[in-house]
Amino acid sequence: MDFLNGFFLPPSADHLHLVKYLILLIYFIHIPFVSLLLGGTFFSIFFRLLAGHETESLYWKLSRDFIETLVFRKTAGIILGVLPILVLTLIEGQVFYDAEIYVVHFLFYTTILVALGITSVYFYQSTFRMADLHPLLQLSSGLGGLLLLLVGYFIFSVNSALVLDPGRWATVTDPTKFLFSWNVIARFVHFICAAFAVSGVAMVFFFFNWKESQKETDESYGNTVLKIGGGIALTFTLLQPLLLFWNLITLPDPALSAAVFANTIIVLFLVLVICLLLIRLLKNAELRLGTNVFVLFVIALVFMIVSDHLAREKSIQNHTRLLVTRAEEISSEIEAERERTRAASIEPDLAVGATVFRNQCSACHGFEQKIVGPPYNAVLSKYQEDPEKLAEFIRNPYKVDESYPAMPKLGLSEKEIKSVVAYLFQEMEKQK
Amino acid sequence: MKKGFAPIFIAGYISVIIVAVIIVGWYWQENRKTPPQPINFSHQIHVQKVGLACTHCHTTVEKSSSAGIPSVQTCMTCHRAVATDKPEIKKLTRYWEEKQPVPWQRVYKIPARKYVYFSHKRHVKAGLECVNCHGNVQLQAVIEQVPKLEMGWCMACHRSKNAPIDCATCHK
Numbered sequence A: 001m002d003f004l005n006g007f008f009l010p011p012s013a014d015h016l017h018l019v020k021y022l023i024l025l026i027y028f029i030h031i032p033f034v035s036l037l038l039g040g041t042f043f044s045i046f047f048r049l050l051a052g053h054e055t056e057s058l059y060w061k062l063s064r065d066f067i068e069t070l071v072f073r074k075t076a077g078i079i080l081g082v083l084p085i086l087v088l089t090l091i092e093g094q095v096f097y098d099a100e101i102y103v104v105h106f107l108f109y110t111t112i113l114v115a116l117g118i119t120s121v122y123f124y125q126s127t128f129r130m131a132d133l134h135p136l137l138q139l140s141s142g143l144g145g146l147l148l149l150l151v152g153y154f155i156f157s158v159n160s161a162l163v164l165d166p167g168r169w170a171t172v173t174d175p176t177k178f179l180f181s182w183n184v185i186a187r188f189v190h191f192i193c194a195a196f197a198v199s200g201v202a203m204v205f206f207f208f209n210w211k212e213s214q215k216e217t218d219e220s221y222g223n224t225v226l227k228i229g230g231g232i233a234l235t236f237t238l239l240q241p242l243l244l245f246w247n248l249i250t251l252p253d254p255a256l257s258a259a260v261f262a263n264t265i266i267v268l269f270l271v272l273v274i275c276l277l278l279i280r281l282l283k284n285a286e287l288r289l290g291t292n293v294f295v296l297f298v299i300a301l302v303f304m305i306v307s308d309h310l311a312r313e314k315s316i317q318n319h320t321r322l323l324v325t326r327a328e329e330i331s332s333e334i335e336a337e338r339e340r341t342r343a344a345s346i347e348p349d350l351a352v353g354a355t356v357f358r359n360q361c362s363a364c365h366g367f368e369q370k371i372v373g374p375p376y377n378a379v380l381s382k383y384q385e386d387p388e389k390l391a392e393f394i395r396n397p398y399k400v401d402e403s404y405p406a407m408p409k410l411g412l413s414e415k416e417i418k419s420v421v422a423y424l425f426q427e428m429e430k431q432k
Numbered sequence B: 001m002k003k004g005f006a007p008i009f010i011a012g013y014i015s016v017i018i019v020a021v022i023i024v025g026w027y028w029q030e031n032r033k034t035p036p037q038p039i040n041f042s043h044q045i046h047v048q049k050v051g052l053a054c055t056h057c058h059t060t061v062e063k064s065s066s067a068g069i070p071s072v073q074t075c076m077t078c079h080r081a082v083a084t085d086k087p088e089i090k091k092l093t094r095y096w097e098e099k100q101p102v103p104w105q106r107v108y109k110i111p112a113r114k115y116v117y118f119s120h121k122r123h124v125k126a127g128l129e130c131v132n133c134h135g136n137v138q139l140q141a142v143i144e145q146v147p148k149l150e151m152g153w154c155m156a157c158h159r160s161k162n163a164p165i166d167c168a169t170c171h172k
Helices: A013-051 A058-070 A074-095 A103-126 A135-163 A182-209 A212-216 A219-250 A258-284 A288-315 A317-343 A350-359 A376-383 A387-395 A414-431 B003-031 B043-049 B072-079 B087-097 B120-125 B130-134 B151-160
Strands: none
Touching: A013 A058, A013 A074, A013 A103, A013 A135, A013 A182, A013 A288, A013 A317, A058 A103, A058 A182, A058 A219, A074 A103, A103 A135, A135 A182, A135 A288, A182 A219, A182 A258, A182 A288, A219 A258, A219 A288, A219 B003, A258 A288, A258 B003, A288 A317, A317 A414, A350 A414, A376 A387, A376 A414, A387 A414, B072 B087
16 A cells, blocks of 8 residues: 555645545445446346347337436536546545555455446447447447446445444455455345346336437337336345345444434335335336436435445544544644744743643642652652753653553643743752 | 235234334343443543553453453552542442452454454554554544444455464354
8 A cells, every 4th residue: 555655645624524425425426327327238138138139119119218218418428427537546546645544455356347438338329220230249349338337336345344343454455356246246236236237217207208319119018118118127126125234234333323323224214215216117107206316316326335334434433533633743743843933932921820830730749748759849849950951851841760550641721831830940949 | 815904904003013123122222232221421522531451451361362351459550539420430449448359241242252362462463553453442432333344344454464364263
C-alpha cells in the first residue's frame, strides 16, 4: 500500500464527513444504471440464443427490445458507469489512507473490467440491427461484455465484503483469497438477482411509458412484453427476502447494528407490497401499476444501498476515528508551534498559577504530603536551575518514578503553564 | 397454484422471513461481542487523553500468558483523588468500599479456547505491539473485539513474520 499511498493526501475530518455522503451518492447513481445494464444484456442474450437465426421471430424482437430499452445511450455508459467507479477508487484511496487493506487495488481491477465490459455491451447494442452480417461476432461481443461485467462486479462484491470485516484487512491481499467467503457469494447473488428484478420492472415501465417504438407495436406483442417483464420481476423479487436474509446472517459482526436490522425489515415490507402489486399487474394487465411498482422498487433499492452503507460505516468506524485523530494531531501540532512562538513573549501571572494549582494540580499533589503523585518539596528543587524543564514536563508528562502512576497531559495553555511554574516556585520558597 | 392463493402464500413467506430477521436481531442484541460493562470505562480517555501506557494497567502482559485486568486497587490509585465527582467513578468507589471486584465482561475471546494455548508474554517478547492484534484501542470509547481471532488470521501473521506454524505451537 505504501506505493499507492504516495498518490493520496491524508484526509481531514471534514473531508471524511463529506466523502461519506459522496460515496452514497455514487452508489445511488451507479447501482441502478449497472443493474439495468446487466439485466438488459443478460435477457437480450438469453432471448437471442432462443431465437437462433430467425430475425423475425418473437424472441429476436424481445432480445432487441431488452438491449435497446434497458441499456441507455453511450454517454450514460461513461457518466453513470465508468466515471463513478473511477471516482470511487480515488475516494476509497483517501478513506483507506494508510490502512492495511487492498481496496484500491480491487477497485482498480473492477474499473478496468467494467470499462471493457460496457464497451463490449455497447458494441453488441449498436450492431444489433446489423446482426445478420456477422451474427457470431455480434453475439460474442454481448457474451464477452456480460462476462467481463460479472467478473468485475464479483471483485466489487469481494471488495465490499472485505471492507465490512476489518479483522481480515491485513491478511486478504488478493481477491482470490476471499472468493469463498459466504458474505461475498451472498452479496454477489443478491446483487445479480436484484439487478434482474429491477430490469424486469424497468422493462414494463420504460416499454409502456417512454419507448417510442411501442406505439407501432401490436397489442399481443405488448401483452407478451408485459408478461415476460412482469414475470422476470416477480420471480427475482420473490427471491429477494431469502437473499436479504442470507446476506444479513453472513454479515461480519463489526458490520451489524440495530439500523441494519431495521432497514432490512423496511425493505422486506416494500418487497411484499411490490410482489402483491406485480401479481395484480400480471393478472389484470393493469399498466398503471407498472409505474407504482417501478417507484416502489427505486425506494427499496435506496433502502438497500443505505443499509449497506450503514454496515460499512459501522465496520470502518475505528479506522475513521484513527484518520480523524491523525488529522487533528497535525492541526494541533501547527497550533502548538504558533503557541510556542507566542509563548516567548508571555509573562507569568501568579493569580492564574494559583487557580491552575487549585483546580488541577492539587487533586494529585501537595507540598508536604504524597496524594497520588509525589510531594512538591521532594521533586521541585531539581527544576530550580531550569524552570523551562518543568514547563516542558507539564506540557508533555512522562513517567519518572516507577512507584507513582504517570502524570496525565493536562491540556493547559502556555500562559497557564508559565504561571503555574512561577506559582509553584514561589510557594516552595514560602514553605522554606 | 390457483392465483387467488398466491398473495396469501407470498404474504406468509415474507412474514416468515421478517420474523426470522427479528429473531436474528434479538439473538445478536443478546450475544453481541461488545457486552454492556458494569462501568463505562473509556480506553480513549485513559490512553489517548491521559497518556497512560497499556502496561500501566495490564501489568502482567510481559510476564504471563494473560495480560491481566487491573484490580479495583489499581484504579483507585488515581481515582481516590481524580474525577471523584463523576458518576462512573462513584460506581467504582462503591465497589472499592464494598471490597468487591468490578464484574467486567470479557470482550476478547479466542474461539474454541480450550483447544488453543495463547501467551501474551511470548508475543510481546517477540516484539509485537498491542495494536497489532487489538487495533487502535486508544480510539475506542467502548472496547470491542476487532479481529475474529480465528486460526486463519493467526496463521497469516505467523507466516508473514516467520513464526513457527506447527500445530503443537498453539494446540498443546
